[in-house]
Every structure is written in C-alpha cells, then in structure tokens.
Amino acid sequence: MEMHDARDAGVGQADPGPGRPGDPRDPWYDALASGWGELDGTGAPASVVPPRGPAERRSASAADIYLEVQRSEAFQEVRGRYRRFAFPAVVLFFAWYVAYVVTATAAPGLMARPVTGAVNVAMLAGLGQFLTTFLLTWAYARHARLRRDRAALDLRWSVFEQTREQGAER
Amino acid sequence: MTGDHQSLALLLFGIFVGVTLAITTWVSRNRHGSAEEFYAGGRLFSPMENGFAIAGDYMSAASFLGISGLIALFGYDGLLYSVGFLVAWLVVLFLVAELVRNCGRFTLADVVASRMRERPVRIAAGTSSVTVSVLYLVAQMVGAGSLVALLLGGTSGAAQSWTVIGVGALMVIYVSLGGMRATTWIQIVKAVLLMCGAIALTVLVLVRFHGDFDQLLRTAADRSGHGERFLAPGLKYGGDWTARLDFISLGLALVLGTAGLPHILSRFYTVPTARAARRSVVWSIGLIGSFYLMTIVLGFGAAAIVGSEAVRGSNAAGNTAVPLLALDLGGGADSTGGTVLFAIVAAIAFATILAVVAGITLASSASVAHDLYASLRRRNAKPRSEVAVARVAAAGIGVVAIGLGLLARDLNVAFLVGLAFAVAASANLPVLLYSLFWRNFTTRGAVWSVYGGLLPALTLVLLSPVVSGSPNSLFPGVDFQCFPLENPGLVSIPLGFLAGWLGTVTSREPADEAKHAETEVRSLTGAGAA
Numbered sequence: 234m235e236m237h238d239a240r241d242a243g244v245g246q247a248d249p250g251p252g253r254p255g256d257p258r259d260p261w262y263d264a265l266a267s268g269w270g271e272l273d274g275t276g277a278p279a280s281v282v283p284p285r286g287p288a289e290r291r292s293a294s295a296a297d298i299y300l301e302v303q304r305s306e307a308f309q310e311v312r313g314r315y316r317r318f319a320f321p322a323v324v325l326f327f328a329w330y331v332a333y334v335v336t337a338t339a340a341p342g343l344m345a346r347p348v349t350g351a352v353n354v355a356m357l358a359g360l361g362q363f364l365t366t367f368l369l370t371w372a373y374a375r376h377a378r379l380r381r382d383r384a385a386l387d388l389r390w391s392v393f394e395q396t397r398e399q400g401a402e403r
Numbered sequence: 404m405t406g407d408h409q410s411l412a413l414l415l416f417g418i419f420v421g422v423t424l425a426i427t428t429w430v431s432r433n434r435h436g437s438a439e440e441f442y443a444g445g446r447l448f449s450p451m452e453n454g455f456a457i458a459g460d461y462m463s464a465a466s467f468l469g470i471s472g473l474i475a476l477f478g479y480d481g482l483l484y485s486v487g488f489l490v491a492w493l494v495v496l497f498l499v500a501e502l503v504r505n506c507g508r509f510t511l512a513d514v515v516a517s518r519m520r521e522r523p524v525r526i527a528a529g530t531s532s533v534t535v536s537v538l539y540l541v542a543q544m545v546g547a548g549s550l551v552a553l554l555l556g557g558t559s560g561a562a563q564s565w566t567v568i569g570v571g572a573l574m575v576i577y578v579s580l581g582g583m584r585a586t587t588w589i590q591i592v593k594a595v596l597l598m599c600g601a602i603a604l605t606v607l608v609l610v611r612f613h614g615d616f617d618q619l620l621r622t623a624a625d626r627s628g629h630g631e632r633f634l635a636p637g638l639k640y641g642g643d644w645t646a647r648l649d650f651i652s653l654g655l656a657l658v659l660g661t662a663g664l665p666h667i668l669s670r671f672y673t674v675p676t677a678r679a680a681r682r683s684v685v686w687s688i689g690l691i692g693s694f695y696l697m698t699i700v701l702g703f704g705a706a707a708i709v710g711s712e713a714v715r716g717s718n719a720a721g722n723t724a725v726p727l728l729a730l731d732l733g734g735g736a737d738s739t740g741g742t743v744l745f746a747i748v749a750a751i752a753f754a755t756i757l758a759v760v761a762g763i764t765l766a767s768s769a770s771v772a773h774d775l776y777a778s779l780r781r782r783n784a785k786p787r788s789e790v791a792v793a794r795v796a797a798a799g800i801g802v803v804a805i806g807l808g809l810l811a812r813d814l815n816v817a818f819l820v821g822l823a824f825a826v827a828a829s830a831n832l833p834v835l836l837y838s839l840f841w842r843n844f845t846t847r848g849a850v851w852s853v854y855g856g857l858l859p860a861l862t863l864v865l866l867s868p869v870v871s872g873s874p875n876s877l878f879p880g881v882d883f884q885c886f887p888l889e890n891p892g893l894v895s896i897p898l899g900f901l902a903g904w905l906g907t908v909t910s911r912e913p914a915d916e917a918k919h920a921e922t923e924v925r926s927l928t929g930a931g932a933a
Contacts, residue, residue, distance in 0.1 A: 296917035302930075303920040311927055319497045327658070330490045334654040337483060337636040338647040344479075345635030351620035355479055355635050362486045363692055369493055370688045374681060377501075382678055385928045392930035 298395045311384045318376050326369055333358055411742060415750035426588045427581035441790045442509040442769045443672040444583035450679045452591060454686020457670050459590030460762040462597055462694055464546050464755045465820050472721025474702025475714045478633035480640055481702055485695035487657035494662045496684045501677035502839050502926040503668055508933045511668050511831055512774040515838045518918040519846040522778045527853040529774030531830035532665040535823055536767035540760060542819030544570060544808030547756045567808045570757060575801035577761045579794040583673060586761045593758035600751045605697040607732040608704035622707035649888045653821050656892030660824030663831030666766035677929050701725055764797050771796035821890050822864060829856030829895040833903045839926055843914045848907030855902020856895055863891035
C-alpha cells in the first residue's frame with residue numbers, strides 16, 4: 234500500500250481540532266496528530282476511533298477490519314454526509330435536466346416565449362442548465378472538502394494501522 | 404478551397420504530429436513498462452493536468468465542428484446537445500469519480516470484480532467496455548475521414564481511406580509506445596490548443612458584434628431564414644412524436660452514458676487520490692462548460708456572419724460551419740488572415756480527433772489485456788506480461804477500427820457517438836452504480852445487468868431505421884425494421900437496471916457481506932487504494 238496521500242494532506246496540524254477524541258492515552262491519538270489532517274478541514278470531524286478493546290483487535294482478520302470499520306460510527310457519519318449531499322443533488326439536477334429536455338421537445342411554444350430582446354425562455358433555461366451545473370460542482374467540491382475529506386483520511390489511516398498491526402502479529 | 408489553405412493546414416498538422424511523436428518517445432525513454440505505468444501513467448498526474456486531459460479526451464471534433472454546425476443550421480436545437488454533454492459530468496462527479504478511483508486499479512471491471520466472483524464479471528464488463536470503445540472509435544475514424552474530405556477538398560474516396568488508415572496507424576504508435584503517460588500529454592496539448600482556438604474565434608465573433616449578444620442572436624435569426632423560430636427548440640426535433648421521443652432518448656443516453664465510458668473512467672486512475680480525482684473533474688467541468696458555452700457563440704456566430712444557407716451549401720450536416728466562420732473572421736477567403744485562421748482550425752480539428760482516438764484505444768486495450776485476456780487464457784498457458792498483451796491489443800484494436808471505419812464511412816458521426824453513449828449508459832452504468840451503492844448486489848446481478856443492457860441496446864439498433872427500412876439506412880434495400888427510434892437509450896437503459904435487479908433477487912447465493920463492507924469502506928475512505 235502506497236500512501237500517495239502525502240502530497241494531498243496538509244502539513245503538521247498539531248491541534249486535532251474540536252470534537253476529536255483528544256485523549257492522549259488513545260492509541261490513535263499520536264497518529265492523527267502527526268500530519269494526516271488537512272489544513273482546510275474545518276468541518277467538525279467525526280469520531281474516528283472505532284470503540285473496542287485491544288483483546289478484540291488481536292483476532293481481527295482483514296475482512297473483519299473492514300466490517301468493523303463499516304459499522305463504526307465514524308464511517309457511518311462519513312457515508313451519511315456523502316449520501317445526504319450527493320443523492321438529493323443527483324435527484325435534483327436529473328429532474329431539472331429531464332424537465333428541460335422534455336419541455337424543449339414537448340412544449341416548444343412555451344420555450345419560445347420572449348423574455349427580453351432576442352432572449353427567450355429556452356435560452357434562459359439552457360444557460361440556466363450551465364449555471365446550475367457550475368454551482369452544483371462548486372457546492373459539491375466545497376462540501377466534500379470541508380465535511381468529508383478529513384474524516385475519510387483519518388479512517389483510511391486507521392484502517393492502514395489496523396492492517397499493519399495485524400500483519401505484525403502474525 | 405485553395406492550395407494555400409491545404410498546405411498550411413497540412414504543415415500545422417504535421418507540426419502537431421511531430422510534437423506528439425516527440426512527446427511519445429520522450430516519455431517512453433528508459434521506462435520498463437509496468438502495468439501501473441502503461442495503464443495509469445504512474446498515477447502521478449496533478450489534478451489540473453488530469454482535468455485538461457479529461458477535457459481533451461471528452462471534447463471530440465464532433466462537438467467542436469458538429470455542435471456548432473448544428474447550431475448554425477438549426478439554432479436552438481443544437482444547443483440541447485451541448486447541455487446534455489455538460490450536465491453528464493455531474494453524474495460523474497457526484498457518483499463515480501472518487502469512488503471508482505478508490506476501488507479500482509485500471510478498468511471498470513476492477514471496481515465490480517472486487518466484490519463479485521471475478522471471472523464472469525470481468526468477462527462481461529470487459530466485453531461491454533470493448534464494445535463501447537470500438538463504437539466510439541469508429542465514430543471518430545469516420546469523423547476523421549470526412550473531415551479531411553471537407554477541409555482539404557479531397558472528396559475522393561481514396562483521400563478519406565488513407566486518412567482513416569493514417570490516423571489509425573498514428574494512434575497505435577502513440578498508445579503502444581507511450582502508454583498512458585504519452586496519451587495524457589497528447590490530450591493536454593490538444594485541450595490547450597482547442598481551448599485557445601475556441602477562445603480566439605469567440606472573441607473575434609463578439610468583437611464583430613461589439614460584445615452585444617442580443618444583436619448576435621437577432622442577426623443569426625435573421626440570416627438563418629427561420630426568424631424567431633431559430634432561437635427556440637423545434638426546428639430539428641419538433642417533427643412527429645417519434646422524432647421527439649428519439650431526442651429524449653438521446654438526451655438520456657448523453658447524460659447517463661458519460662459515466663460509463665471506459666476511456667473517461669480510466670483517466671481517474673492517473674491521479675494519486677480520490678481527492679485529486681474529484682479536483683480533476685472540477686477542472687474538467689470548468690473547461691468543458693466554458694468550451695460548450697463558446698460553441699454556442701460560434702454556432703450562432705456562423706449563422707449570423709456566414710449565414711445558414713452558405714453553411715448548408717458547403718456541407719449538408721453543417722460540419723464546416725466553424726472553418727467557414729474562421730475564414731470570414733480572418734478577413735475573407737483571399738486574405739492572409741483568413742487562410743491562416745482556417746488552417747489553424749483545420750489543424751486543431753485533426754489534432755482533436757487524433758487525441759481522442761488515442762485515449763479510447765488505450766482504454767480498450769486495457770480492457771482486452773487486463774480483463775478479457777487475464778480471464779480467458781488457459782490456466783496452464785505460459786503467462787505473458789499483461790503490458791505486452793495490451794500493446795498487441797492496441798494494434799489489434801487499431802486494425803479493427805480502421806477496418807470498421809472504412810466500412811462505415813457513410814454513417815452519420817453524431818449518430819455513432821450517440822449510440823456509443825447509449826450502450827455505455829445501458830451496459831456499464833447500471834453495474835457500476837449497483838456495485839458501489841447496493842448492499843445486496845450479487846455476481847449474477849452484475850452479469851445480468853451488463854448483458855441485459857448491452858444486448859437490448861445492440862438488438863434495438865439492428866431493428867431500428869438506422870440499419871434497414873429507410874432510404875438513409877445502412878442497408879436501404881431490405882426492411883426488417885420494427886423499432887422506431889434511432890437511439891435505443893430510452894428502452895435499453897431501464898432494461899439494464901431492471902436486469903441487474905432481477906438477477907440479484909433471483910440469485911441463490913447471497914451477497915458477500917464482508918466484501919461489500921470492504922468495497923464501501925474503500926470507496927469512501929481510500930483505504931487500500933492502489
């Protein structure tokens with residue numbers, strides 16, 4: 234596994250930020266504070282540490298690690314954030330696009346209604362499609378950067394640590 | 404068309420070929436072709452570089468010449484195309500780019516196979532990927548042939564055939580020698596050239612109208628001969644209900660197909676992380692969006708400055724609208740400025756085709772070597788290096804594309820592109836979305852959804868007026884047409900989704916919960932990503 238992320242990750246962010254389990258006895262605490270955060274990750278990061286004891290960890294196989302991470306609250310939070318943004322947005326723009334295409338083909342009369350000068354409803358709707366595409370792109374990128382990237386990176390790191398640990402125990 | 408235009412255009416195009424061949428040799432020096440290197444260019448491109456390359460892969464000559472030509476002839480109806488081509492990127496950005504980058508290594512099949520029984524899924528996804536690529540490739544080859552005929556005045560069949568063969572040979576050289584790294588740099592160079600050309604022409608058009616867009620629209624409407632109707636939908640697709648349904652079908656195929664195009668998916672593997680993949684899509688949406696906005700200005704500009712009749716007189720499909728516009732903007736047919744601008748536009752159009760063709764060839768050779776060959780070779784056969792197979796596959800696909808390109812010379816380019824999108828949306832998108840988002844999706848569901856989208860799409864085309872039963876069809880003499888639409892998307896895309904659902908609910912084996920957990924965690928966090 235190569236950690237290409239180094240160039241995407243910010244440099245040494247010492248303060249793990251509010252809302253993070255900042256317990257120094259926490260085995261992941263050092264790892265998290267050692268530069269795997271992002272400078273622009275200002276959204277409240279979800280709790281990253283799957284709550285479980287060291288005894289459990291020893292018996293984990295690779296599949297178990299993923300199952301356990303999947304059930305962890307931190308992962309559920311990242312997935313929820315992604316889906317709560319992406320799915321409604323997809324429904325929204327898809328409905329808007331289909332409505333546009335169907336109106337253009339089924340009701341050209343409505344689309345031909347003039348608005349100002351040579352510009353008519355059709356022209357505004359078409360440019361509106363361009364505009365909403367740009368806006369949604371911007372909103373998605375911003376949402377992902379602020380609300381997801383940091384927590385996802387932490388989870389990635391925690392999976393990596395667990396897999397390595399498991400390898401070392403064998 | 405005078406000799407000056409031709410020789411200058413050929414000279415510029417020769418320079419482009421020379422530069423790209425130099426890039427190919429330069430990047431392939433001292434490289435021992437690992438699979439990582441050949442298919443993914445070492446995964447170290449920056450988001451901006453990859454964004455330009457994605458835009459270069461996506462903006463084909465069909466959009467540069469074709470869409471502005473359609474706008475010049477049919478006004479608003481041409482604009483519907485560009486909207487579909489752009490909005491499609493939201494599907495890619497929201498649902499596909501990051502997750503695919505995290506889950507896969509080189510191809511679409513990687514993503515699906517990671518949670519299914521590998522062999523049947525790889526064969527299915529590999530087959531549909533190659534089918535989509537070859538359809539798209541043939542479209543580009545046909546486009547290249549007719550472009551030469553149009554721009555260089557060589558209307559003879561021989562010039563067209565030699566162009567198809569030449570383009571095919573060049574692309575095989577780029578791909579098999581340079582792999583993804585060379586292909587990516589060619590896309591970047593091409594995207595920059597295309598953007599510069601489009602910006603220059605757009606500025607010249609707007610200057611001509613003193614920056615008054617309203618004035619531009621009015622003049623275009625006046626000179627088109629259609630008046631106000633030119634600025635509203637309905638001139639091209641406003642006929643009977645078959646034509647309207649056909650357009651809705653095409654619109655669906657455009658929006659849903661982009662996320663299933665193998666050569667677009669493979670671009671996400673050239674960057675190090677999902678975050679970089681997302682940022683490259685944001686770059687490419689910016690580039691593609693502004694490009695299509697400019698094609699609108701160019702299309703209406705051609706109608707206003709050249710006039711729809713003159714455009715139609717030069718080429719019935721409108722493909723020469725932009726070159727004619729360039730000629731006029733530069734100062735007319737006899738001026739130096741006109742000659743130079745015309746030659747530049749022609750050379751950019753060639754470069755565009757060449758780059759797109761190289762990108763598709765690379766993606767399909769990856770599907771052949773990484774998915775099909777790896778699954779189908781006999782177990783006891785001597786394992787060959789996958790990259791060696793991919794290089795041979797690139798040559799093989801080149802030969803097939805040249806052959807089909809020569810055969811399909813008279814087919815409509817826009818139709819072929821629409822068809823490739825429809826097949827991608829029916830066969831590749833359902834399986835991709837189901838594997839990424841559906842917990843209970845099974846191997847049988849995956850295989851059924853690929854074939855359940857692919858076969859109906861191809862069958863419906865065979866039964867459509869494109870192949871038989873109308874004067875413009877491939878075989879005008881026979882009539883076995885029983886499906887009215889030219890684009891199968893409206894029927895075959897839902898069928899692909901339906902087949903995947905049906906296959907899953909009828910599976911005897913339940914979905915593997917652990918592998919689903921792994922796919923889900925990996926797709927959203929990037930854990931264990933290549």
